[in-house]
Amino acid sequence: MRTLDFSAAINEALRQEMTRDENIVVFGEDVGHFGGLFACTKNLQKEFGENRVRDTPISEGAIIGAAVGAALGGLRPVAELQFIDFVGCNGAMDQIFNQLAKMHYMFGGAVKVPVVVRAPCGSRYPVASGAAQHSQNLEAWFMHVPGLKIAVPSTPYDAKGLLISALRSDDPVFFIEHKLLYYAQRMPSLREKYPSLLDDVPETEYSIPFGQASIRKTGKDVSIIATMMMVHKSIRAAEELSRKGIDVEIVDPRTLVPLDKRTIVDSVKKTGRAVIVSEDCRTGGVAAEIASMIVEEAFDYLDAPIRRVSGMDVPIPYSPVLEGAAIPQEEDIIDAVRGVIGK
């Protein structure tokens, strides 16, 4: 077993599946010759050729639209958006929510559209700054579109397993990658702070089913439900909280659609308290959906109101320090947990 970082795990999943299935093709900006802005598609064009790994024009509408068309024609495309923030460009959004998500249903099941859309999201604070149009978390928009599956892996092990599942699935999948996770291998300071960013990844192919959460840490006082980079911040917060005698449980849904409601609800039934940590902004965010679900399914077990730790309802500021202040940090998670416990 070896340690891989996030982008290397994604790269390996793509390589192994593309070897196994010649119908898998990759489109995107800078994915081919350059190997991807974040190295996820490194060397794939060298290995599989220009036909299968294509650099596209700067047109998100074309990228997704071509992927949808190719899928209808029998291929299994992986379409990359360089930043999820660009999903609104050139009609890509329509291609995703009106075409990709709905065609299978509108055509009475006569077609399948096995496209995997990959896109990085989130803030790279403190490693780099992205500001308003390069740091957003938009997964909530897509959670709201019936017909799309959504993966939000937090570790290299999960990334490889979930991507392999996505590539083998005939359903449209939005595979969302928090970009700070890419940096672990390259930045010692980051992996020192968050050792959970690195993972042992098996060399063989394996798939992780969608709709199966992972319990990162068991505990009895509070259930923290966290996604992507927030999982790692929660792990750090948990260490600090245990020094104060508070034992938290951390549930990582790993996929938003389908959502593993049972694991989340079982955890809350056990602890009686839920704190949901999601980097996206508060209003109408992922945490809001999970909180509603918990109230519906586990109301009688709640011993405290549900707390959300979310990004602020602001465009991410230009100043790097303010970018950091606009997203949840460990202190915010600690405050929220202490708030629901009351000590």
Place this chain on the structure above:
Amino acid sequence: MVTYVKMPRLTWTMEEGIVGEWHKQVGDQIEKGDILCEIETEKSVDELKAPEHGILGKIVSPKGSIVKVNGVIAVVTALGEAVPEGIPSEITESPVESKPSEETVKMTEVAVSAVVEELKVSPVARKLAEEHGIDLRKIRGTGPEGRIIKEDVLKALEKVPQTRTVSLSRMREVTKNRLSLSMKNALPVPLTIEVDMTEAIRLIGNSRAKMEQEHNVHATATSVLVKAVARALEVHPILNARFVNEQIEMPEEVNVGVAVALEEGLVVPVIHTTNKKALAEIAKEILDLAEKARTGTLSTAENSGGTFTVSNLGMFGIDFFAPIINPPESAILGVGRVVKKPIVINDELALRLMMTLTLVFDHRTMDGAVAAKFLQTLKEKLEKPADLFT
């Protein structure tokens, strides 16, 4: 419902504030959280938000008024409700801010539940309290914002005397079912008779040495009784009958069951063909069966086939009692204690060892007369017991 809007304590050291601009007028409809007016203190200007929805009924403190903390500055009423005549000058801090109007005072239950609803209680705590009938108003909440949480209810529960519930063991279940059946169908009638056991007990003592030597056992009152019962059943076989499927069965064998009380419940091991066994054999078997009953090693045969049951509570000091017939048998004998009593023999007082027997018979199988005759026969045999000791 009337809500008094009071001057809030905006900082720990605040004693009074100045009412600033009013954003609402008398008669305005307001939602909870709407800005009513501004409050000025030495340090800042704040907005006072409506604590309840309703109609702004009265502005007690217009712009510029200096009001002490907790002083009433306005009154909010429900739609159509009149502003009360006497308005308090201040409201002391308490979780319930609104005074019920006369109408709600009449509906006391509604008022009480309103108070309870204004208490902060977590869902799981509320459910727990409801399940156990705990009054939430009596609990102090230790959660954030004074919320009553699960822990608080659990603590309150500890103080409440709990009724322990034990579900029926298999043995209890079986006993319950059998005896329920008996009571449901049988027509039990108790008959009581006193027996002079003086002679029997004398003979038990006399025979002891010989019995121990020959049979390694000594006779007991129970074994003597059982043998006497077996003999009496031979004379009055209807007492030995079984009532099965609306018919009276007359078994050839006399199988007397002897009730044994165990900690877990009642067992009735059976001495088969009691009438054909010698006293020593019966005595031994009774000991043997009792031991097996205690160790739970009775075989099915040893536990069934009874035609008559003897149940003795004399060792617990019981004078007499009427047991429940063991179905499908037709009668049962309840044995009380042997006690020295003064009785009249030939017009003279004598002290004798007396024992009270209670026969409960099933009127479906027999009538009182034959049951009484059985008791007479039994009494005779016990009072002239020499035959039993052969």
